[in-house]
Amino acid sequence: MNLFDVYPLNDIEIVKASGSTVWDAKGQEYLDLYGGHAVISIGHTHPHYVKRLTDQLNKVGFYSNSVKIPLQVELAEKLGEVSGKADFQLFLCNSGAEANENALKLASFYNGRKKVIAFKGSFHGRTSLAVSATDNPKIIAPVNSTDNVVFLPFNDEDALKQAFAAYGDEISSVIIEGIQGVGGIKEASVSFLQLIRTLCDQYNAVYIADSVQCGYGRTGLFYSHDYAEVNADVYTMAKGMGNGFPVAAISIAPKFTPWHSMLGTTFGGNHLACAAAMAVLEIMEQDQLMGNAAKIGDYLITELEKIEEIREVRGRGLMIGIELPEELSQVKKNLLFKHFIFTGEAKPNVIRLLPALNLTKEHADHFLENFKIAIKG
Numbered sequence: 559m560n561l562f563d564v565y566p567l568n569d570i571e572i573v574k575a576s577g578s579t580v581w582d583a584k585g586q587e588y589l590d591l592y593g594g595h596a597v598i599s600i601g602h603t604h605p606h607y608v609k610r611l612t613d614q615l616n617k618v619g620f621y622s623n624s625v626k627i628p629l630q631v632e633l634a635e636k637l638g639e640v641s642g643k644a645d646f647q648l649f650l651c652n653s654g655a656e657a658n659e660n661a662l663k664l665a666s667f668y669n670g671r672k673k674v675i676a677f678k679g680s681f682h683g684r685t686s687l688a689v690s691a692t693d694n695p696k697i698i699a700p701v702n703s704t705d706n707v708v709f710l711p712f713n714d715e716d717a718l719k720q721a722f723a724a725y726g727d728e729i730s731s732v733i734i735e736g737i738q739g740v741g742g743i744k745e746a747s748v749s750f751l752q753l754i755r756t757l758c759d760q761y762n763a764v765y766i767a768d769s770v771q772c773g774y775g776r777t778g779l780f781y782s783h784d785y786a787e788v789n790a791d792v793y794t795m796a797k798g799m800g801n802g803f804p805v806a807a808i809s810i811a812p813k814f815t816p817w818h819s820m821l822g823t824t825f826g827g828n829h830l831a832c833a834a835a836m837a838v839l840e841i842m843e844q845d846q847l848m849g850n851a852a853k854i855g856d857y858l859i860t861e862l863e864k865i866e867e868i869r870e871v872r873g874r875g876l877m878i879g880i881e882l883p884e885e886l887s888q889v890k891k892n893l894l895f896k897h898f899i900f901t902g903e904a905k906p907n908v909i910r911l912l913p914a915l916n917l918t919k920e921h922a923d924h925f926l927e928n929f930k931i932a933i934k935g
């Protein structure tokens with residue numbers, strides 16, 4: 559049997575990893591500023607994480623949501639505390655797409671409506687409604703296409719006001735990334751997020767904050783949307799939550815009332831997933847990783863802004879986009895194959911930095927040094 563060939567692959571096999579360093583099968587060492595796509599939050603193979611998972615595996619790895627799982631309650635308490643939303647409710651699932659799918663569904667159950675407002679440049683996942691709310695027609699299958707999703711220009715307050723004025727009573731939810739990741743590291747403005755809050759309140763629509771990539775402490779606040787100082791109704795999260803173990807969740811405002819079987823999943827919230835998520839939050843708190851993400855992120859952004867070849871530096875904390883001119887389109891490849899530094903990318907010609915939140919200043923300096931050489935060719 560062959561693999562279903564959907565991923566363009568780099569010819570590299572990672573066999574060992576520690577912190578922000580990975581090694582390939584030939585023994586070559588790399589600096590990991592990609593974190594396997596914003597997933598590695600507390601660093602690869604963190605000893606506390608490995609121990610917590612190993613200990614859990616030796617007790618019980620999985621049982622279904624048909625029995626009490628006290629670890630879920632523990633996780634909900636910890637997440638409520640670290641995210642600053644102790645009065646919210648937690649539903650656990652397995653991936654970012656599934657989190658968004660459930661958030662959109664919950665909104666529709668809540669207000670009985672069908673229309674979803676999404677934005678140009680958005681990415682919300684590949685399952686049915688999540689992909690319909692994603693601004694990429696190439697990945698929307700005919701069966702997923704729907705008139706229920708309306709795309710508006712990102713950060714366009716007039717367009718949003720007009721949409722609500724025209725059909726506000728039909729709008730179930732507004733879904734937005736605090737910082738668009740796949741869309742090229744573009745931050746939602748504070749006033750735009752505040753307007754979403756105001757209009758959702760006015761029309762009884764649900765504000766969904768997709769925090770799958772920009773959340774979980776990456777920008778210095780637990781949810782990047784919270785820079786706008788207004789609460790969303792539902793926050794979705796995944797990537798950094800399990801440091802590589804597949805675990806995702808939605809954090810749900812108190813006004814939503816659950817009923818049995820309203821949402822559900824076989825694997826969501828299993829013992830191992832909860833142990834992984836607990837280990838991440840414990841290390842985030844103990845090592846003050848949100849503060850570190852803000853500090854090292856500020857440093858990187860300040861230093862990058864001094865490099866004149868860069869067209870624009872965008873982002874916040876350790877979610878950074880470096881837009882380069884067309885003639886420097888080889889830099890990302892050269893960083894990987896000549897300087898042995900993993901980074902992410904986005905179109906057009908944006909290098910994405912999504913490292914672990916405990917990245918050190920030495921790592922940042924190593925990157926800056928090599929980046930300056932790479933852009934000189």
Ligand SMILES: Cc1ncc(COP(=O)(O)O)c(C=O)c1O
Pocket residue numbers: 653654655656658681682683684735739740768769770771772796797
């Ligand atoms: C903002 C955002 N939402 C949702 C998703 C989908 O997450 P997953 O791949 O875990 O389904 C992603 C993945 O890149 C994302 O960046």
